[in-house]
Amino acid sequence: MTAACSKASEHTLVMKNNCCLTGLGYYVPEKIMTNHDFALLMDTSDEWITTRTGIKQRHVCTHQACSDLAYQSSVLALKEASLTPRQLTHVIVATFTPDAFIPNAACLLLEKLGHRNIAALDINTACTGFIYGLELARGLCMLPGEANVLVVASEVLTSRVNFADRVTCVLFGDGAGAAVVSSSCHGAAGMSGRLVDVNLKADGALGELLTLKGGGSAHPLALGDTVTENFFVQMAGREVFKHAVRSMYNVSMEILERNNIRSGDIDLVVPHQANIRIIEALAKKMNLDPANLFVNVQKYGNTSAASVPIALAEAKETGRINPGDLVLLVAFGGGFTWGSALVQY
Numbered sequence: 570m571t572a573a574c575s576k577a578s579e580h581t582l583v584m585k586n587n588c589c590l591t592g593l594g595y596y597v598p599e600k601i602m603t604n605h606d607f608a609l610l611m612d613t614s615d616e617w618i619t620t621r622t623g624i625k626q627r628h629v630c631t632h633q634a635c636s637d638l639a640y641q642s643s644v645l646a647l648k649e650a651s652l653t654p655r656q657l658t659h660v661i662v663a664t665f666t667p668d669a670f671i672p673n674a675a676c677l678l679l680e681k682l683g684h685r686n687i688a689a690l691d692i693n694t695a696c697t698g699f700i701y702g703l704e705l706a707r708g709l710c711m712l713p714g715e716a717n718v719l720v721v722a723s724e725v726l727t728s729r730v731n732f733a734d735r736v737t738c739v740l741f742g743d744g745a746g747a748a749v750v751s752s753s754c755h756g757a758a759g760m761s762g763r764l765v766d767v768n769l770k771a772d773g774a775l776g777e778l779l780t781l782k783g784g785g786s787a788h789p790l791a792l793g794d795t796v797t798e799n800f801f802v803q804m805a806g807r808e809v810f811k812h813a814v815r816s817m818y819n820v821s822m823e824i825l826e827r828n829n830i831r832s833g834d835i836d837l838v839v840p841h842q843a844n845i846r847i848i849e850a851l852a853k854k855m856n857l858d859p860a861n862l863f864v865n866v867q868k869y870g871n872t873s874a875a876s877v878p879i880a881l882a883e884a885k886e887t888g889r890i891n892p893g894d895l896v897l898l899v900a901f902g903g904g905f906t907w908g909s910a911l912v913q914y
């Protein structure tokens with residue numbers, strides 16, 4: 570590449586780095602399961618679940634699948650972005666509970682939106698899926714031409730939770746959150762947020778601490794096989810807890826440092842909603858004012874990849890985000906994967 574060429578492309582990249590969250594939406598299924606409902610089914614109590622996790626209830630699907638939840642949240646995000654589905658250039662669905670292995674959830678969503686002939690892909694980085702999706706969208710927004718990337722995180726966790734395992738089954742809920750990520754902020758109906766930076770990490774060495782193996786090619790099912798525990802989410806809770814706090818802290822501080830921001834400059838932190846104790850431990854380590862922390866785990870439980878976009882959309886809907894606010898998103902999940910993102914409103 571000549572010097573002139575490389576200068577021009579650098580210029581283009583800088584000029585196009587106006588990537589914006591122009592619309593947000595979230596959706597949870599109607600049916601609610603409270604801690605008291607669990608206490609009727611197994612040896613547990615509202616007191617145990619609330620004290621250990623902060624969760625009071627979660628929404629659960631009775632008949633909807635991943636792409637159904639994704640569709641509902643996408644319609645709301647598109648409305649806020651003032652876009653029709655036909656104006657989308659790419660669809661990314663973050664999930665580890667898709668409707669099926671094939672077709673992927675993004676193709677099913679595309680069909681539900683009445684659109685075709687654009688790229689539609691699923692990604693699986695467990696609970697960090699939405700933040701990984703934002704980084705992919707940011708890259709797509711830097712390509713020549715206008716881009717409107719729909720990034721949806723949708724999970725039907727209750728389809729892969731073992732209701733005979735009281736330690737895990739009380740933690741999870743179903744839901745979806747969506748964002749339209751556009752190559753410019755213009756035209757949206759609501760307040761847009763500029764995607765300033767994204768910081769992603771992974772470490773496969775720790776994968777065994779949180780797994781969902783059954784049905785994968787290393788753990789295939791043959792005709793007539795009965796499902797065993799490995800068909801469901803399994804985790805070493807205490808180990809996951811420690812890594813989640815440490816990793817979310819590190820990835821948050823790193824993104825702040827490289828953007829010359831102090832944690833006190835953040836107006837709102839929207840962390841992955843896995844467990845109130847994880848969130849509080851992170852806030853303490855980061856020296857955050859609890860008033861600058863968004864928490865809704867009590868209503869939805871852990872919705873994995875969907876938890877950050879649901880929380881972000883709800884924070885905006887309830888007036889917790891104002892023009893000029895700097896918002897930090899941070900998540901941690903199986904793999905292990907973890908990541909953070911900065912959004913300037």
Ligand code: ACO
Pocket residue numbers: 612613614617618621622695696735736737739740779804805806807809810813843844847871873901902903
């Ligand atoms: N109701 C009542 N008692 C229970 C329940 C329950 N639902 N579950 C476990 N217990 C009991 C156990 O049997 C055990 O009893 P024992 O002492 O008589 O043996 C006792 O409670 C303690 O069990 P632990 O498993 O050691 O409980 P712990 O204090 O570690 O809490 C928990 C479990 C809540 C899962 C905790 O480890 C945790 O929060 N971990 C983080 C998990 C998480 O949030 N993961 C998701 C992050 S990544 C992602 O989102 C995919």
